[in-house]
Amino acid sequence: MEKKPIITIVGSINMDLVTITSQVPKRGETLFGEHFQMNPGGKGANQAVAAARLGAQVQLIGCVGNDRFGQDIVEHLQKQGVDVSDVEPVTDVTATATIIVSDQDNSIIVVPGANNYVTASFVESKRDVIADSDILVLQLEIPLEGVQKAVQIAKENGVKVILNPAPIQHLPSDLIKDIDYLTPNEHEQELLSQDRSAEELDGKLIVTKGNQGVCIYEAGEEVIIPAYKIDVVDTTGAGDSFNGGLAHALSRGLNLKDACKYGNAVAALSTTKLGAQTGMPTGAEVEAFINSQG
Numbered sequence: 001m002e003k004k005p006i007i008t009i010v011g012s013i014n015m016d017l018v019t020i021t022s023q024v025p026k027r028g029e030t031l032f033g034e035h036f037q038m039n040p041g042g043k044g045a046n047q048a049v050a051a052a053r054l055g056a057q058v059q060l061i062g063c064v065g066n067d068r069f070g071q072d073i074v075e076h077l078q079k080q081g082v083d084v085s086d087v088e089p090v091t092d093v094t095a096t097a098t099i100i101v102s103d104q105d106n107s108i109i110v111v112p113g114a115n116n117y118v119t120a121s122f123v124e125s126k127r128d129v130i131a132d133s134d135i136l137v138l139q140l141e142i143p144l145e146g147v148q149k150a151v152q153i154a155k156e157n158g159v160k161v162i163l164n165p166a167p168i169q170h171l172p173s174d175l176i177k178d179i180d181y182l183t184p185n186e187h188e189q190e191l192l193s194q195d196r197s198a199e200e201l202d203g204k205l206i207v208t209k210g211n212q213g214v215c216i217y218e219a220g221e222e223v224i225i226p227a228y229k230i231d232v233v234d235t236t237g238a239g240d241s242f243n244g245g246l247a248h249a250l251s252r253g254l255n256l257k258d259a260c261k262y263g264n265a266v267a268a269l270s271t272t273k274l275g276a277q278t279g280m281p282t283g284a285e286v287e288a289f290i291n292s293q294g
Helices: 044-055 070-081 115-119 120-124 127-133 144-156 173-177 187-195 236-252 256-270 281-294
Strands: 006-010 014-020 035-041 056-067 084-092 095-101 106-111 135-138 158-161 204-209 214-218 221-225
Touching: 006 127, 006 144, 006 236, 014 070, 035 070, 044 056, 044 070, 044 106, 044 221, 044 236, 056 070, 056 115, 056 127, 070 084, 070 095, 070 256, 084 115, 084 281, 115 256, 120 127, 127 144, 127 256, 135 144, 144 158, 158 236, 173 214, 187 204, 204 221, 204 236, 204 256, 214 256, 256 281
Parallel strands: 006 056, 006 135, 014 095, 056 084, 135 158
Antiparallel strands: 014 035, 095 106, 204 214, 214 221
Protein backbone atom coordinates (compact mmCIF):
# COMPACT_ATOMS: atom_id res chain seq x y z
CA MET A 1 0.00 0.00 0.00
CA GLU A 2 1.29 3.47 -0.91
CA LYS A 3 2.37 5.49 2.12
CA LYS A 4 0.18 8.52 2.83
CA PRO A 5 1.90 11.91 2.94
CA ILE A 6 2.33 13.15 6.51
CA ILE A 7 1.00 16.55 7.56
CA THR A 8 2.44 17.80 10.83
CA ILE A 9 0.74 20.68 12.61
CA VAL A 10 2.46 22.60 15.37
CA GLY A 11 -0.01 24.83 17.13
CA SER A 12 -2.55 25.82 19.72
CA ILE A 13 -5.03 23.57 21.49
CA ASN A 14 -7.89 25.28 23.35
CA MET A 15 -11.19 24.57 24.99
CA ASP A 16 -13.74 27.11 23.72
CA LEU A 17 -16.29 28.13 26.35
CA VAL A 18 -19.18 29.71 24.45
CA THR A 19 -22.05 31.63 26.04
CA ILE A 20 -24.97 32.78 23.89
CA THR A 21 -26.82 35.78 25.29
CA SER A 22 -29.16 38.50 24.04
CA GLN A 23 -26.90 41.19 25.50
CA VAL A 24 -23.55 41.58 27.22
CA PRO A 25 -23.80 42.59 30.91
CA LYS A 26 -22.76 46.08 31.89
CA ARG A 27 -20.10 46.60 34.55
CA GLY A 28 -21.27 44.98 37.81
CA GLU A 29 -24.40 43.54 36.18
CA THR A 30 -25.50 39.89 36.19
CA LEU A 31 -27.69 38.56 33.38
CA PHE A 32 -29.07 35.15 32.42
CA GLY A 33 -27.58 33.67 29.28
CA GLU A 34 -29.52 31.64 26.74
CA HIS A 35 -27.13 28.78 25.95
CA PHE A 36 -23.68 27.47 26.87
CA GLN A 37 -21.44 24.98 25.12
CA MET A 38 -17.86 23.73 25.33
CA ASN A 39 -16.06 22.98 22.06
CA PRO A 40 -12.49 21.81 21.46
CA GLY A 41 -10.73 24.56 19.53
CA GLY A 42 -7.52 26.46 18.95
CA LYS A 43 -6.23 27.06 15.44
CA GLY A 44 -3.73 24.20 15.63
CA ALA A 45 -6.33 21.66 16.73
CA ASN A 46 -8.90 23.01 14.27
CA GLN A 47 -6.56 22.68 11.31
CA ALA A 48 -5.51 19.20 12.42
CA VAL A 49 -9.13 18.04 12.57
CA ALA A 50 -9.92 19.63 9.20
CA ALA A 51 -7.07 17.77 7.48
CA ALA A 52 -7.70 14.48 9.30
CA ARG A 53 -11.39 14.41 8.35
CA LEU A 54 -10.36 14.73 4.72
CA GLY A 55 -8.37 11.51 5.06
CA ALA A 56 -4.90 12.94 5.61
CA GLN A 57 -2.35 11.39 7.94
CA VAL A 58 -2.06 14.15 10.55
CA GLN A 59 0.14 14.45 13.60
CA LEU A 60 -0.30 17.34 16.03
CA ILE A 61 2.48 18.82 18.15
CA GLY A 62 1.36 20.93 21.10
CA CYS A 63 0.61 21.09 24.81
CA VAL A 64 -2.45 20.74 27.02
CA GLY A 65 -2.87 21.07 30.77
CA ASN A 66 -2.86 18.07 33.04
CA ASP A 67 -6.58 18.65 33.65
CA ARG A 68 -10.00 17.50 32.51
CA PHE A 69 -10.12 19.90 29.56
CA GLY A 70 -6.82 18.54 28.32
CA GLN A 71 -7.96 14.93 28.66
CA ASP A 72 -11.24 15.64 26.89
CA ILE A 73 -9.55 17.44 23.99
CA VAL A 74 -6.96 14.69 23.47
CA GLU A 75 -9.72 12.04 23.41
CA HIS A 76 -11.70 14.15 20.95
CA LEU A 77 -8.70 14.59 18.63
CA GLN A 78 -8.02 10.85 18.67
CA LYS A 79 -11.63 10.17 17.63
CA GLN A 80 -11.17 12.58 14.72
CA GLY A 81 -8.19 10.57 13.48
CA VAL A 82 -5.44 12.95 14.63
CA ASP A 83 -2.19 11.39 15.90
CA VAL A 84 -1.73 12.96 19.36
CA SER A 85 1.47 11.10 20.30
CA ASP A 86 3.27 14.46 20.48
CA VAL A 87 0.62 16.38 22.40
CA GLU A 88 2.06 16.60 25.90
CA PRO A 89 0.45 17.53 29.25
CA VAL A 90 2.14 20.30 31.25
CA THR A 91 1.66 21.72 34.73
CA ASP A 92 -0.26 24.79 33.52
CA VAL A 93 -3.96 24.81 32.62
CA THR A 94 -5.26 23.90 29.18
CA ALA A 95 -5.74 27.04 27.10
CA THR A 96 -9.27 28.44 27.09
CA ALA A 97 -11.15 30.90 24.93
CA THR A 98 -14.17 32.38 26.72
CA ILE A 99 -16.51 33.55 23.97
CA ILE A 100 -19.61 35.68 24.53
CA VAL A 101 -21.94 35.81 21.54
CA SER A 102 -24.67 38.46 21.78
CA ASP A 103 -27.11 40.08 19.37
CA GLN A 104 -24.94 43.20 19.28
CA ASP A 105 -21.40 41.84 19.25
CA ASN A 106 -19.01 39.03 20.09
CA SER A 107 -16.18 39.19 22.62
CA ILE A 108 -13.39 36.71 23.37
CA ILE A 109 -10.94 36.32 26.26
CA VAL A 110 -8.10 33.87 25.62
CA VAL A 111 -5.98 32.40 28.42
CA PRO A 112 -3.00 30.77 26.62
CA GLY A 113 -2.06 28.44 29.48
CA ALA A 114 -0.36 25.32 28.12
CA ASN A 115 0.05 26.82 24.63
CA ASN A 116 2.85 28.98 26.08
CA TYR A 117 4.90 25.81 26.59
CA VAL A 118 5.32 25.22 22.85
CA THR A 119 8.73 26.88 22.97
CA ALA A 120 11.84 26.44 20.83
CA SER A 121 13.21 23.77 23.17
CA PHE A 122 9.91 21.88 23.17
CA VAL A 123 9.76 21.96 19.37
CA GLU A 124 13.42 20.90 19.15
CA SER A 125 12.47 17.77 21.12
CA LYS A 126 10.11 16.95 18.22
CA ARG A 127 12.78 17.40 15.53
CA ASP A 128 12.48 13.87 14.12
CA VAL A 129 8.70 14.15 13.83
CA ILE A 130 8.93 17.38 11.83
CA ALA A 131 11.85 16.13 9.72
CA ASP A 132 9.87 13.06 8.62
CA SER A 133 6.88 15.13 7.47
CA ASP A 134 5.84 16.13 3.98
CA ILE A 135 4.11 19.37 4.99
CA LEU A 136 4.35 21.47 8.15
CA VAL A 137 1.46 23.78 9.13
CA LEU A 138 1.75 26.52 11.76
CA GLN A 139 -0.17 29.48 13.19
CA LEU A 140 0.72 32.23 15.69
CA GLU A 141 -1.22 31.20 18.81
CA ILE A 142 1.96 29.67 20.27
CA PRO A 143 5.23 31.47 21.11
CA LEU A 144 6.98 32.84 18.02
CA GLU A 145 10.22 31.11 19.06
CA GLY A 146 8.44 27.76 18.72
CA VAL A 147 7.22 28.69 15.24
CA GLN A 148 10.72 29.79 14.21
CA LYS A 149 12.31 26.57 15.45
CA ALA A 150 9.74 24.41 13.64
CA VAL A 151 10.31 26.30 10.38
CA GLN A 152 14.07 25.98 10.78
CA ILE A 153 13.83 22.21 11.23
CA ALA A 154 11.49 21.92 8.25
CA LYS A 155 13.81 23.98 6.04
CA GLU A 156 16.80 21.83 6.99
CA ASN A 157 14.89 18.70 5.96
CA GLY A 158 13.14 19.85 2.78
CA VAL A 159 9.66 19.95 4.35
CA LYS A 160 7.14 22.37 2.78
CA VAL A 161 5.84 25.00 5.23
CA ILE A 162 2.43 26.70 5.42
CA LEU A 163 2.13 29.53 7.95
CA ASN A 164 -1.30 30.89 8.78
CA PRO A 165 -0.24 34.24 10.32
CA ALA A 166 -3.04 34.58 12.85
CA PRO A 167 -3.27 36.40 15.14
CA ILE A 168 -1.06 38.71 13.09
CA GLN A 169 2.22 40.02 14.52
CA HIS A 170 5.56 41.24 13.22
CA LEU A 171 7.39 38.40 11.48
CA PRO A 172 11.19 38.38 11.08
CA SER A 173 12.54 38.42 7.51
CA ASP A 174 14.41 35.15 8.03
CA LEU A 175 11.18 33.43 9.00
CA ILE A 176 9.29 34.69 5.95
CA LYS A 177 12.16 33.65 3.68
CA ASP A 178 11.94 30.03 4.85
CA ILE A 179 8.15 29.73 4.49
CA ASP A 180 6.65 28.32 1.29
CA TYR A 181 3.10 29.68 1.75
CA LEU A 182 1.57 32.43 3.92
CA THR A 183 -2.21 32.29 4.28
CA PRO A 184 -3.46 35.57 5.83
CA ASN A 185 -6.98 36.94 5.56
CA GLU A 186 -7.45 40.44 4.12
CA HIS A 187 -6.94 42.21 7.45
CA GLU A 188 -3.83 40.18 8.24
CA GLN A 189 -2.44 40.79 4.75
CA GLU A 190 -2.86 44.53 5.15
CA LEU A 191 -0.89 44.53 8.41
CA LEU A 192 1.68 42.10 7.02
CA SER A 193 2.31 44.29 3.99
CA GLN A 194 2.94 47.40 6.09
CA ASP A 195 6.41 46.25 7.12
CA ARG A 196 7.20 43.75 4.38
CA SER A 197 8.08 44.47 0.75
CA ALA A 198 6.18 42.89 -2.12
CA GLU A 199 9.40 41.12 -3.11
CA GLU A 200 9.62 39.35 0.27
CA LEU A 201 6.07 38.07 -0.05
CA ASP A 202 6.17 37.28 -3.77
CA GLY A 203 5.07 33.76 -4.60
CA LYS A 204 4.14 33.01 -0.98
CA LEU A 205 0.87 34.86 -0.40
CA ILE A 206 -2.47 33.05 -0.43
CA VAL A 207 -5.02 35.59 0.83
CA THR A 208 -8.40 34.30 2.01
CA LYS A 209 -11.25 36.72 1.30
CA GLY A 210 -14.35 34.98 2.63
CA ASN A 211 -17.17 34.86 0.09
CA GLN A 212 -14.89 36.49 -2.49
CA GLY A 213 -12.64 33.46 -2.57
CA VAL A 214 -8.86 33.29 -2.40
CA CYS A 215 -6.23 35.49 -4.03
CA ILE A 216 -2.83 34.17 -5.09
CA TYR A 217 -0.03 36.01 -6.86
CA GLU A 218 1.84 34.70 -9.88
CA ALA A 219 4.69 36.79 -11.31
CA GLY A 220 3.24 39.84 -9.60
CA GLU A 221 -0.22 39.27 -11.06
CA GLU A 222 -3.25 38.79 -8.82
CA VAL A 223 -5.23 35.62 -9.51
CA ILE A 224 -8.63 35.11 -7.85
CA ILE A 225 -9.82 31.59 -7.07
CA PRO A 226 -13.60 32.12 -6.64
CA ALA A 227 -15.46 30.94 -3.56
CA TYR A 228 -18.25 28.37 -3.80
CA LYS A 229 -21.74 29.75 -3.23
CA ILE A 230 -23.47 28.04 -0.32
CA ASP A 231 -26.00 28.82 2.40
CA VAL A 232 -23.89 29.96 5.35
CA VAL A 233 -24.81 29.14 8.96
CA ASP A 234 -21.56 29.96 10.80
CA THR A 235 -18.19 31.10 9.38
CA THR A 236 -16.27 30.21 12.58
CA GLY A 237 -13.41 27.90 11.61
CA ALA A 238 -13.74 28.47 7.86
CA GLY A 239 -10.18 29.80 7.67
CA ASP A 240 -8.86 26.80 9.59
CA SER A 241 -10.83 24.49 7.31
CA PHE A 242 -9.27 26.16 4.27
CA ASN A 243 -5.76 25.69 5.68
CA GLY A 244 -6.41 22.04 6.48
CA GLY A 245 -7.82 21.51 3.00
CA LEU A 246 -4.94 23.35 1.35
CA ALA A 247 -2.35 21.24 3.20
CA HIS A 248 -4.16 18.02 2.29
CA ALA A 249 -4.44 18.99 -1.38
CA LEU A 250 -0.80 20.05 -1.67
CA SER A 251 0.31 16.83 0.04
CA ARG A 252 -1.56 14.90 -2.67
CA GLY A 253 0.41 16.71 -5.38
CA LEU A 254 -2.22 19.19 -6.60
CA ASN A 255 -0.89 22.42 -8.08
CA LEU A 256 -1.48 25.64 -6.14
CA LYS A 257 -4.59 26.76 -8.05
CA ASP A 258 -6.30 23.39 -7.71
CA ALA A 259 -5.24 23.12 -4.06
CA CYS A 260 -6.84 26.51 -3.38
CA LYS A 261 -10.03 25.41 -5.16
CA TYR A 262 -10.10 22.33 -2.97
CA GLY A 263 -9.48 24.44 0.14
CA ASN A 264 -12.35 26.73 -0.89
CA ALA A 265 -14.69 23.74 -1.09
CA VAL A 266 -13.64 22.53 2.36
CA ALA A 267 -14.14 26.02 3.81
CA ALA A 268 -17.55 26.41 2.14
CA LEU A 269 -18.87 23.13 3.54
CA SER A 270 -17.53 23.97 7.00
CA THR A 271 -19.86 26.99 7.19
CA THR A 272 -23.04 24.91 6.92
CA LYS A 273 -23.16 24.03 10.64
CA LEU A 274 -22.70 25.92 13.92
CA GLY A 275 -19.25 25.60 15.50
CA ALA A 276 -15.63 25.67 14.32
CA GLN A 277 -15.18 21.89 13.94
CA THR A 278 -18.78 20.69 13.69
CA GLY A 279 -19.16 21.30 9.97
CA MET A 280 -15.70 20.24 8.85
CA PRO A 281 -16.35 17.82 5.97
CA THR A 282 -14.94 14.43 5.05
CA GLY A 283 -12.96 13.86 1.86
CA ALA A 284 -15.92 12.06 0.29
CA GLU A 285 -18.23 14.99 1.07
CA VAL A 286 -15.81 17.45 -0.51
CA GLU A 287 -15.41 15.37 -3.69
CA ALA A 288 -19.18 15.01 -4.01
CA PHE A 289 -19.66 18.74 -3.48
CA ILE A 290 -17.02 19.69 -6.08
CA ASN A 291 -18.54 17.25 -8.59
CA SER A 292 -22.00 18.71 -7.98
CA GLN A 293 -20.71 22.18 -8.89
CA GLY A 294 -19.81 21.08 -12.42
